[in-house]
Amino acid sequence: MMRLKGENVLVIGVSKGLGYALAYFLLREGANVIVNSGNVEKLKEITNALSKYGNVKYVDGRIVDRESARNVIERAYKEFGNLDGLAVLIGGYLEDDVHSLKGLDEMINNHVKYPLYVVSEAVRFMNPGSTIVLVSAIRGIDKALPNQLSYSIAKAGLAKAVEVLATELVKKEIRVVGIAPSWIDGEFEPDRDWKKLRKLGDPKAPPEDFARVIVWLMTEESQWVNGVIIPVDGGARLL
Template identity: 45%
Template sequence: MRNVLIAGTGYLGESMAYDFLRHGFHVTVNSRNEKKLDDIKNRLSAYGSIDHIAMELKDMESCKNLMDEMHKRHGSIFGLIVSVGGYVEDSIEDPSGLDVMINNHLKIPVYLASAALKYMDHGSSIMFISNSTADRKSNLRTFSYTISKYALNKAVKIAAVNLINKGIRVNAVAPEYIIESFEPNRDYHAMHKYGKPETPVEDISRVVYDIMAENDWINGEIIAVDGGHSLL
């Protein structure tokens, strides 16, 4: 059974876990909140084999500890999905969120990917969560968040080149805004509203699954999943 580690929970993390479980993968979810992890495991255990590791990710050492524990429990890592993040509004006049946004959206994702590599084989895949507006718009209220995601997008491309000979792919999916809800088997298509920025988490998780598990010829890409809204 192939192993997928999802670092970061929330509705998107739960939706991605659900998708991989129903396709026969073993899924491990990570968060610092053990109660939240227990709740996710209880809701999704009917769909497949799911484990959780409660651990705060704050530096390279903690990211290495997570990967060591993952390998100790389940062996090699087929897929790493980095869904940690958060959101802060600030500006160049008062970049109050710069440190936390750079840490959450660039440093921790890079640390996790770096720490996972020794446990990944040819054919493995790394997926980051970006934002579709980072390369396309200049939002005056999200200075630190936007530049962090912009840097992450570049990291995806450089890492993909670094790892191409190892056969490890690196990509990112990029919604604009996420509808903060999830229920297994709901009709998420009914939630589509073209011209609106909000994306159901199911749309994102299905793209993630397809790229990581079904389409092994996509590499170094930032895939917008926003119904085209970021182009407007």
């Protein structure tokens, strides 16, 4: 079943984990996929490995400001034309507390400012009916823990951004949704038996579990889901 056949999807901030898995599942659903990161060698490795599954290209460039976001988006547009899907996976994790605040600037940049730069520059190239997916975290929407101050408030800010962006883009018929993962564990490997790597309720899960939810959010099956963050944690937050 090719639920995204012929659709153009850009994945920003690809790593060997979630981004690699997401690109794989998007291709298996028939999408044309562009992957992005600041590491050209990693992009070449990922696109070479995934080329047998469909049409995948890469656009290198690290997002650090509006100009770099604009450059990546415009180069992606030249590859495939207008976008039907955008996933922003720029991340990173630092522990800090009220005494040090050592991660404040980096966490706000990575989890709030850089994703918003990407969305702002991408909107003009997105088709009506398209979907934007942002990645918050359980720590951004659920109970607080010590020593995760900057990370948690940044992820909470991104979760609120999903709601606000949805209200702003609804008239353009662009949905904005998000996921709140628990702990994305390990690197992705195509075609492996990943379900045996976790059980329901585990705080950790392989990238496949989270990538498949993002894919579903880009299909027409979820077209009445808008402006929400979906917890993806196997129920671990309840235990």
